[in-house]
Amino acid sequence: MNEQTADDASSGAQSRDLESLADPVYLEELRHQMQRFATLQLGDPHLAEDAVQEALVGALKNARSFGGRSALKTWVFAILKNKIADVLRQRSRYVEADSLLRADAEESDLDELFNKRGHWRAEERPAKWADPEAAVDDREFWRIFEACLDHLPGRQARVFMMREFIELESHEICAAVEITVSNLNVTLHRARLRLRECLENNWFARGQDRGGEA
Amino acid sequence: MKSCREVTRLLSEAQERQLDGGERLALRLHLMICGACRNFSHQMTSLRHIARAYARGAKDEGAGGPPGKGRGKDTDRQ
Numbered sequence: 001m002n003e004q005t006a007d008d009a010s011s012g013a014q015s016r017d018l019e020s021l022a023d024p025v026y027l028e029e030l031r032h033q034m035q036r037f038a039t040l041q042l043g044d045p046h047l048a049e050d051a052v053q054e055a056l057v058g059a060l061k062n063a064r065s066f067g068g069r070s071a072l073k074t075w076v077f078a079i080l081k082n083k084i085a086d087v088l089r090q091r092s093r094y095v096e097a098d099s100l101l102r103a104d105a106e107e108s109d110l111d112e113l114f115n116k117r118g119h120w121r122a123e124e125r126p127a128k129w130a131d132p133e134a135a136v137d138d139r140e141f142w143r144i145f146e147a148c149l150d151h152l153p154g155r156q157a158r159v160f161m162m163r164e165f166i167e168l169e170s171h172e173i174c175a176a177v178e179i180t181v182s183n184l185n186v187t188l189h190r191a192r193l194r195l196r197e198c199l200e201n202n203w204f205a206r207g208q209d210r211g212g213e214a
Numbered sequence: 215m216k217s218c219r220e221v222t223r224l225l226s227e228a229q230e231r232q233l234d235g236g237e238r239l240a241l242r243l244h245l246m247i248c249g250a251c252r253n254f255s256h257q258m259t260s261l262r263h264i265a266r267a268y269a270r271g272a273k274d275e276g277a278g279g280p281p282g283k284g285r286g287k288d289t290d291r292q
Contacts, residue, residue, distance in 0.1 A: 033269050110219065118217025125250035132260035136267040145268060163230070164265035170230045189226040196257045199264075 030073065031056065034080055037161055040149060041084050051083035077166050081176055109190060113197075126196065129204040141203055148198035156191035163188060216240050221251050225258050 031052060038048035059076045113124045120126075135141040149157055155177075162173045174184055216224070221244045224237055233241070245252050 029270070032271050036269065114217070114219040118219035120218045120250045126253040126257060128253050129257060129260060132257075132264070136264060136272045142268065142272070145264065160265075164262060165269035167266075167269075185223070185227050185230065188230070189223050192226050192229075192258065192261060193222065196254070196261060199261075200257075 030076065033165060034076065037077070037165055038080060038084055040146075040161060041154075041158055042087055047087055051080055051087065054083055055080040073166070074168060074172055077162070077168070078176060081162075109194070113193060124197070127200060127205045129200065132204065135203065144202045145199065148195055148202065151198060152191055152194055156187055156194070159184065159187045160191040160195070216244050218244075218248060218251050221245075221248070222254055225251070225255050229258060229262060 034052045034055065035045075035048060038051045039045050042048050042051070055076055058079050059072065062075075113121060115121055149161075152160065159173060159177065159179075162168045162176065163170075168176070170181055170184055173179075174181055179187070221241060224233060224241055227233070228241075245255060
């Protein structure tokens with residue numbers, strides 16, 4: 001991997017990738033994101049760590065074939081996603097039964113939030129969030145955030161994380177999980193509705209309707 | 215006039231793509247009269263901000279107890 005000398009001038013992007021992988025700060029940040037992603041999806045930090053290691057090793061081996069940091073990132077996460085899919089497939093009987101149930105649950109979801117005319121039900125109306133910027137500095141907030149993520153149906157959580165944590169574009173997610181753009185939009189819409197409700201109920205509006213819990 | 219259900223769908227989609235002129239106009243009209251959807255709209259921005267902070271490892275930075283720690287709690291008293 002060290003013989004990247006003569007042909008470098010012709011492939012600036014490629015050498016930037018090699019630098020990316022040699023940059024400990026970037027690599028650590030990437031590993032961190034992957035670990036979160038895998039842990040949340042597998043529910044097991046050790047399995048997640050194995051999957052992340054394998055994906056990173058694969059990336060290091062093939063580092064010369066990328067066209068930039070974002071391509072590298074997409075690629076690394078695509079490998080990781082496949083590793084995760086393998087693990088999940090081994091649990092597939094459980095997962096499939098589970099996701100069938102969840103598909104039904106997702107349908108009724110929106111009816112719980114909106115009435116027949118599509119307006120917010122009175123008790124579901126989003127409230128104003130007090131000081132959302134401050135929340136990120138609060139350790140307790142992150143505990144709630146993770147709990148809310150855990151409560152999302154598996155597919156919603158997976159897609160939401162690909163979009164918001166890994167910052168993949170719509171078409172990249174659609175290709176990775178083999179769904180249409182309109183499917184993706186529906187899934188993200190539901191994930192966001194659920195997440196915002198969970199965060200509001202458990203954090204942002206917590207002090208507003210009750211004077212403080214003991 | 216679009217329903218809240220449709221408007222929240224558009225506000226979510228706006229996180230993925232640039233809405234067209236008609237969609238933006240429909241949103242503006244609805245948001246003028248609907249406080250709940252206005253809150254939802256701001257929350258989409260906050261949610262993205264929060265998710266990106268999480269992916270950057272803000273949770274672990276917060277664990278050390280920087281000056282900002284505990285501020286969320288203070289909103290409880292009112």
